[in-house]
Amino acid sequence: xxxxxxxxxxxxxxxxxxxxxxxxxxxxxxxxxxxxxxxxxxxxxxxxxxxxxxxxxxxxxxxxxxxxxxxxxxxxxxxxxxxxxxxxxxxxxxxxxxxxxxxxxxxxxxxxxxxxxxxxxxxxxxxxxxxxxxxxxxxxxxxxxxxxxxxxxxxxxxxxxxxxxxxxxxxxxxxxxxxxxxxxxxxxxxxxxxxxxxxxxxxxxxxxxxxxxxxxxxxxxxxxxxxxxxxxxxxxxxxxxxxxxxxxxxxxxxxxxxxxxxxxxxxxxxxxxxxxxxxxxxxxxxxxxxxxxxxxxxxxxxxxxxxxxxxxxxxxxxxxxxxxxxxxxxxxxxxxxxxxxxxxxxxxxxxxxxxxxxxxxxx
Amino acid sequence: xxxxxxxxxxxxxxxxxxxxxxxxxxxxxxxxxxxxxxxxxxxxxxxxxxxxxxxxxxxxxxxxxxxxxxxxxxxxxxxxxxxxxxxxxxxxxxxxxxxxxxxxxxxxxxxxxxxxxxxxxxxxxxxxxxxxxxxxxxxxxxxxxxxxxxxxxxxxxxxxxxxxxxxxxxxxxxxxxxxxxxxxxxxxxxxxxxxxxxxxxxxxxxxxxxxxxxxxxxxxxxxxxxxxxxxxxxxxxxxxxxxxxxxxxxxxxxxxxxxxxxxxxxxxxxxxxxxxxxxxxxxxxxxxxxxxxxxxxxxxxxxxxxxxxxxxxxxxxxxxxxxxxxxxxxxxxxxxxxxxxxxxxxxxxxxxxxxxxxxxxxx
Numbered sequence: 001x002x003x004x005x006x007x008x009x010x011x012x013x014x015x016x017x018x019x020x021x022x023x024x025x026x027x028x029x030x031x032x033x034x035x036x037x038x039x040x041x042x043x044x045x046x047x048x049x050x051x052x053x054x055x056x057x058x059x060x061x062x063x064x065x066x067x068x069x070x071x072x073x074x075x076x077x078x079x080x081x082x083x084x085x086x087x088x089x090x091x092x093x094x095x096x097x098x099x100x101x102x103x104x105x106x107x108x109x110x111x112x113x114x115x116x117x118x119x120x121x122x123x124x125x126x127x128x129x130x131x132x133x134x135x136x137x138x139x140x141x142x143x144x145x146x147x148x149x150x151x152x153x154x155x156x157x158x159x160x161x162x163x164x165x166x167x168x169x170x171x172x173x174x175x176x177x178x179x180x181x182x183x184x185x186x187x188x189x190x191x192x193x194x195x196x197x198x199x200x201x202x203x204x205x206x207x208x209x210x211x212x213x214x215x216x217x218x219x220x221x222x223x224x225x226x227x228x229x230x231x232x233x234x235x236x237x238x239x240x241x242x243x244x245x246x247x248x249x250x251x252x253x254x255x256x257x258x259x260x261x262x263x264x265x266x267x268x269x270x271x272x273x274x275x276x277x278x279x280x281x282x283x284x285x286x287x288x289x290x291x292x293x294x295x296x297x298x299x300x301x302x303x304x305x306x307x308x309x310x311x312x313x314x315x316x317x318x319x320x321x322x323x324x325x326x327x328x329x330x331x332x333x334x335x336x337x338x339x340x341x342x343x344x345x346x347x348x349x350x351x352x353x354x355x356x357x358x359x360x361x362x363x
Numbered sequence: 364x365x366x367x368x369x370x371x372x373x374x375x376x377x378x379x380x381x382x383x384x385x386x387x388x389x390x391x392x393x394x395x396x397x398x399x400x401x402x403x404x405x406x407x408x409x410x411x412x413x414x415x416x417x418x419x420x421x422x423x424x425x426x427x428x429x430x431x432x433x434x435x436x437x438x439x440x441x442x443x444x445x446x447x448x449x450x451x452x453x454x455x456x457x458x459x460x461x462x463x464x465x466x467x468x469x470x471x472x473x474x475x476x477x478x479x480x481x482x483x484x485x486x487x488x489x490x491x492x493x494x495x496x497x498x499x500x501x502x503x504x505x506x507x508x509x510x511x512x513x514x515x516x517x518x519x520x521x522x523x524x525x526x527x528x529x530x531x532x533x534x535x536x537x538x539x540x541x542x543x544x545x546x547x548x549x550x551x552x553x554x555x556x557x558x559x560x561x562x563x564x565x566x567x568x569x570x571x572x573x574x575x576x577x578x579x580x581x582x583x584x585x586x587x588x589x590x591x592x593x594x595x596x597x598x599x600x601x602x603x604x605x606x607x608x609x610x611x612x613x614x615x616x617x618x619x620x621x622x623x624x625x626x627x628x629x630x631x632x633x634x635x636x637x638x639x640x641x642x643x644x645x646x647x648x649x650x651x652x653x654x655x656x657x658x659x660x661x662x663x664x665x666x667x668x669x670x671x672x673x674x675x676x677x678x679x680x681x682x683x684x685x686x687x688x689x690x691x692x693x694x695x696x697x698x699x700x701x702x703x704x705x706x707x708x709x710x711x712x713x714x715x716x717x718x719x720x721x722x723x724x725x726x
Contacts, residue, residue, distance in 0.1 A: 224619025256587025305678030315668030
């Protein structure tokens with residue numbers, strides 16, 4: 001997608017063919033900083049500190065992390081150790097496990113000396129696959145927006161999204177934002193309500209930045225405001241991403257998603273979840289069985305942003321001495337989900353419907 | 364209530380008998396600063412900038428503001444002008460209109476020269492009335508907590524609250540927090556989930572501060588987290604305040620209250636609203652007719668707190684150039700409200716039930 005006049009992806013291979021370059025997402029929206037990843041430790045650090053985040057991008061970064069590990073030691077033991085260390089970085093997103101399993105299946109049967117090139121080649125395939133998948137999600141999802149536009153009489157379709165499931169969360173296009181970018185290309189008027197998404201403010205910082213840089217109309221709101229806007233009829237559709245969706249159709253996504261799904265349901269607003277099939281956990285039926293990452297209290301107590309001096313800084317917003325907890329995800333039960341937008345098309349949030357679209361994986 | 368070893372109220376008359384002293388609530392939790400109000404302009408400024416906030420405290424401050432205006436000019440015209448100017452400060456809370464009407468009824472029939480003393484006397488009566496009312500809300504509401512405690516086997520009763528409806532929002536005791544302070548006095552173990560309450564963070568800054576200073580166990584969470592905690596069974600009851608409740612039982616309160624009410628309903632968690640009857644708007648049936656205050660975008664884009672230098676500062680959290688809107692309240696429809704905790708007892712959220720408790724006002 002566009003950043004001012006340049007086309008960017010969230011991750012790319014540098015000219016040396018080995019170094020991976022990423023946009024440091026902890027610095028946005030106030031600083032656009034590119035960071036080089038050379039070693040497995042760099043990749044682990046980037047995922048843990050959320051320099052890269054978003055389920056698909058975490059998976060791809062981990063895949064390249066395997067390549068980086070192989071350059072140092074391409075033995076069986078080193079491969080398994082790298083997979084285990086990368087897997088331990090973030091517990092909730094299923095794309096991480098998916099990407100690491102893809103790497104294991106490709107590399108394990110090979111001789112150690114073949115593994116470096118094979119790892120980079122496979123990671124590159126996963127990049128291409130991710131871009132195609134996200135583009136396809138956009139092509140399917142835009143039809144929902146087009147249908148709503150028909151009855152809006154030229155007025156913009158109002159779409160509410162939570163957190164960031166844009167190109168920064170993937171390689172390009174995004175998941176939840178892909179139909180929106182496609183609508184913009186197709187000249188369908190859209191306006192996006194961007195949930196701030198405390199505690200890390202990925203909405204106000206990343207989604208708003210992405211949309212602004214690409215030229216798409218949007219308005220930032222606090223997470224508390226979405227229900228009120230739906231009551232007033234100011235939201236035509238909700239589209240969010242997901243970090244893991246069960247085979248039964250329960251959707252695990254950034255904390256607070258469930259509250260917006262409840263409000264959508266209460267106000268008759270369609271609530272859609274956009275996801276690559278790599279996000280589906282075919283081994284789980286119920287969302288209650290998904291491990292929910294508990295993150296540090298500092299993310300809640302301290303808010304980062306631009307100080308009046310023009311530097312990136314932080315402020316402590318919690319009364320001194322108060323306890324804080326920080327669950328990072330919640331589960332939206334399937335009955336609140338109008339449909340899932342996948343690379344194979346749109347379906348209901350149920351095992352039956354998912355199986356129709358993905359018979360091989362479901363089997 | 365207690366602030367460390369001293370007993371405080373949110374507002375008091377200084378030794379000169381005319382000056383009103385308040386705790387500047389825009390400085391909490393990091394600075395405890397007392398501000399003197401001497402003129403009508405001071406009172407208007409304090410309400411507008413939210414040095415004082417909370418529906419009952421706004422009403423009392425406005426009442427004293429009338430007294431301050433009378434000291435300069437106690438003519439009929441000055442009385443009406445002061446009432447109009449104070450009424451225009453905040454549109455949503457109904458206590459403001461209630462308190463100003465109380466002042467008009469007391470002062471209008473008097474000779475101008477009698478009005479100064481009468482205004483201060485009436486304001487003082489409203490203070491005493493507010494304290495009695497809030498204490499009574501606590502006495503009724505604590506029975507809900509006591510009942511839950513019976514089946515908790517000595518474990519704390521988990522209460523979720525949104526925004527600040529504690530003693531800082533009233534004169535003493537609070538509305539939503541009054542039953543909690545009373546439970547603490549009665550040695551019922553309680554633990555409070557404190558919603559941060561963006562954009563102004565009255566939960567993280569004021570409720571957490573109040574509870575901490577009084578010695579009550581509590582944990583601050585982002586506004587997104589409450590639904591997830593309810594899904595996990597970690598919330599026994601929600602108690603919130605309100606800025607205006609219609610005769611039909613719809614509850615207008617700080618933006619985001621509606622989302623918590625939806626989650627409570629979805630998870631079978633009782634959702635109670637604590638209010639003095641001065642908060643009831645007997646002229647309205649539906650919450651849809653309540654004017655919702657739209658506040659400045661700066662409250663959303665900038666977060667205030669303690670910088671690493673130890674000073675109170677702010678950070679800009681929104682991508683440059685993005686639009687922002689800031690509706691301050693939302694309406695929770697009556698069917699999501701388990702009950703209303705008033706100074707006369709607990710009742711259902713309906714005209715019929717409210718009329719039983721307040722036959723005179725309802726008539």
